[in-house]
Amino acid sequence: MKTIFVKDYDEMSKKGFEFMKEVLESKERPVLSMTTGGTPRGVFKLFVEEVQNGLDISSATIMNLDEYMGPRDAVYTVRTFMYENLYNLISAKPENIFLIDGAAQDxxxxxxxxxxxxxxxxxxxxxxxxxxxxxxxxxxxxxxxxSTMFLAQHDESTIQSTMKEYGIGREEAPTEMLTLGFTEILAAKQVILLVSGKHKAEAVKALLEGEITPDCPATALRNSDHTVVIIDEDAASLLEKEY
Structure with a gap:
């Protein structure tokens, strides 16, 4: 696992998008799998700007890491996020858009x-x-x-983060999610992990300096030679070692 330290959220977003842009420009049929939420919003903004300025995504395939269980048009769904932050904002569309169906009965x-x-x-x-x-x-x-793709139950901290991110109450917040497991995540040719903010500092310390254990799921990435972690100064603030 390679670590890249950057100054702040904006620099993290730019560095993360650089990896995506390189793939989009160099691959004949590029395939990107996205995550959603607060962390990648800056990457999505850069993505929209580049596409509107001529970045060719006509042969690209875009898919997603996960999806909340609930109505497809709910404010918190990955589908809603993808359309509000990318697909509705670009005049050129990728060749394929694949989304997990969080309203699926089966x-x-x-x-x-x-x-x-x-x-x-x-x-x-x-x-x-x-x-x-x-x-x-x-x-x-x-x-x-x-783990392989499965229906997951959210921890309370995740439910609270979802409530904060999307401005919803506890009764509205989803408690389950269809998600890729680590088997699928690490099958990608390159894994890019973005981390920003002091509220992520404990998790970063556990990721980089703690024991490799399912108690800190992200440590599953640590021995991966095709994973890049981009960390800003606030998120790195509790690290004790030199990197």
Whole structure:
């Protein structure tokens, strides 16, 4: 795992997007898998600006890491985020848009459908964010490192983060999510983990300096030679070692 330290959120976003842009410009049929929430909003803004300025995504495939269980048009869904922060803002569309169906009645069938897509479209990049408890996607503490795509139950800290991010009450907040497991996450050719803010500092310390354990799910990435972690100064503020 390679670590890149940057000054702040804006620099983290720029550095993260650089990896994506390089793939989009160099690959004949690039495949990107995105994450959503507060962390990647800056990356999405840069993505929109570049596409509107002529970045060609006509042969690209864009998919996602996970999806909340709930109505497709709910304010918190990955589908809503993707359309509000990317697809509705660009005049040129990618060749393929693949989303997990969080309204699916048969989750096993939906998992099988999405796994087929993953097999058919090998990902050049898997973008990730880091939860305050070390979760990746909905791989919460205790999730085995050999997890495959599954229906996950959210920890309370994740539910609270969702409530804060989307301005919703406890009764509205989703408690389950379909998520790629670490098996699928690490199958991407390159994994990019973005981390910003003092509220992520404990998780960063556990990721880089703690024991490799399912208690901190993100440590599953530590021995990966194709993972890059981009960390800003606030998120790195509790680190004790020199990097």
């Amino acid at each position: 989750t096993d069938k939906e998992i099988a459908r999405y796994k087929e897509i993953l097999d058919q479209y090998p990902r050049d990049i898997q973008l990730l964010g880091l939860g305050t408890n070390g979760h990746i996607g909905a791989n919460e503490p205790g999730t085995p490192f050999d």
